Amino acid sequence: MTAFGQEWPEPARRAITGLQELVGADEGGRARIALAPGRVNLLGGHTDYNDGYVLPVAVDRRVTCAFAERAEGMLEFVSLDFDDRFIIDPRDLPRYREDDGAFERLAGGRENRWRRYAAGVALEMSAAGLPVPAGLGVIAGDVPLGSGLSSSAALEAAVYLALSNDRATPEAALLCQRAENRWAGVPCGIMDQFASFMAEEGRALFLDCRDLSWHNIDLPAGTAVTVVDSGVRRELAASEYVKRRQEIETALTILRKVAGPLPALRDLTPEVFAEVDDLLPEPLRSRVDHVVGAIARVKEGVTSLALGDTVRFGELMVECHQSLACLYEVSIPELDRIVELALTVEGVFGARLTGAGFGGCSVVFHDNECAEALRQTVTDGFEKNFGRRPPIHHLRSAGGAGVWSVER
Numbered sequence: 001m002t003a004f005g006q007e008w009p010e011p012a013r014r015a016i017t018g019l020q021e022l023v024g025a026d027e028g029g030r031a032r033i034a035l036a037p038g039r040v041n042l043l044g045g046h047t048d049y050n051d052g053y054v055l056p057v058a059v060d061r062r063v064t065c066a067f068a069e070r071a072e073g074m075l076e077f078v079s080l081d082f083d084d085r086f087i088i089d090p091r092d093l094p095r096y097r098e099d100d101g102a103f104e105r106l107a108g109g110r111e112n113r114w115r116r117y118a119a120g121v122a123l124e125m126s127a128a129g130l131p132v133p134a135g136l137g138v139i140a141g142d143v144p145l146g147s148g149l150s151s152s153a154a155l156e157a158a159v160y161l162a163l164s165n166d167r168a169t170p171e172a173a174l175l176c177q178r179a180e181n182r183w184a185g186v187p188c189g190i191m192d193q194f195a196s197f198m199a200e201e202g203r204a205l206f207l208d209c210r211d212l213s214w215h216n217i218d219l220p221a222g223t224a225v226t227v228v229d230s231g232v233r234r235e236l237a238a239s240e241y242v243k244r245r246q247e248i249e250t251a252l253t254i255l256r257k258v259a260g261p262l263p264a265l266r267d268l269t270p271e272v273f274a275e276v277d278d279l280l281p282e283p284l285r286s287r288v289d290h291v292v293g294a295i296a297r298v299k300e301g302v303t304s305l306a307l308g309d310t311v312r313f314g315e316l317m318v319e320c321h322q323s324l325a326c327l328y329e330v331s332i333p334e335l336d337r338i339v340e341l342a343l344t345v346e347g348v349f350g351a352r353l354t355g356a357g358f359g360g361c362s363v364v365f366h367d368n369e370c371a372e373a374l375r376q377t378v379t380d381g382f383e384k385n386f387g388r389r390p391p392i393h394h395l396r397s398a399g400g401a402g403v404w405s406v407e408r
């Protein structure tokens, strides 16, 4: 299956075939195919909710929504991966109100989480005054679920573009973030959606989480990213995440008494922190220490990348990992071991846990040439320690989400 002289990636082929089967060839007409990538964050880590910076790369794993619009009627979504479907009425979509159960009435309960993301996007479009079309959307993806590559944001972005036929914009990313916050009940920051929409191939996206200014920076040629899944479900992540956010709030309250107006930790320079850090009891001092250092490291990392200094960039990744492990205390032995093993491989620049921690993945930034050696070393070493071979994904940087109109 080709369009614009290009092969469609695997999930798009499945979604298009699925749509054709469901709609029937006789109906003819056009379809919109939206593709949105997952992402992996190279630097930063709990920096987003501190108004700091992040540096994600979109990767060549995607969620697709193949959509056939109808002039009127209902809006139906089908998930090929979950073998599930649901229908909503685009003329009668509820508004979001805290805990009023509107979603349950609409898409039927808390099971089938994917429905919440897909319907949530339609609901937020409606709330934003955008038309929500009738039609059939078929969804398929190959972003691994729940392992830190942000399949949920890719799903939201694909659904948004399929329904709206819009361009990828920061406003679209914010809309999808609201869908996830409100309708899926996940208090995520803006990075995942922003990266899925605005990333560019061969580049990393430097995003200021305060004002959403961003620019893309070239990744040095011949570099690649490998993600190793610890296989540990992030069960603690939700409760520990809330705890970290509370600790930061408490630390800010204390710091504001001496350091003056301090909207967020972003505004605390390493120099000022060094003067006031003994006011904070542990673990608050360590938590703030991590955030201040991590924000500074993203800035330095951007300069290193721009200069093609992969060695310094890699060092910053490792420093970031150590800080997440020792000061923020969100690592686990599996993630630490992956980093350790990766760093023994010639051609690896750096490695760190990525995402919120307590499970999920470590990301390795390396010379393309050493991908195979890396796979061997990490899987063998990990197996020795933990008795199983971890899923490992060699990834290429990909462009941001887009939508194409095609003949069915």
Ligand code: ADP
Pocket: 063, 079, 081, 082, 112, 113, 114, 115, 117, 139, 140, 141, 142, 143, 144, 145, 146, 147, 148, 149, 150, 151, 152, 153, 155
């Ligand atoms: P991640 O880190 O991958 O974003 P989340 O728990 O935030 O993990 O999101 C995973 C959820 O996103 C899945 O449980 C599912 O509801 C939804 N999702 C992701 N990919 C797909 C897909 N291909 N089809 C349907 N739903 C998907």
Ligand code: MG
Pocket: 150, 151, 152, 153, 192
């Ligand atoms: Mg997610």
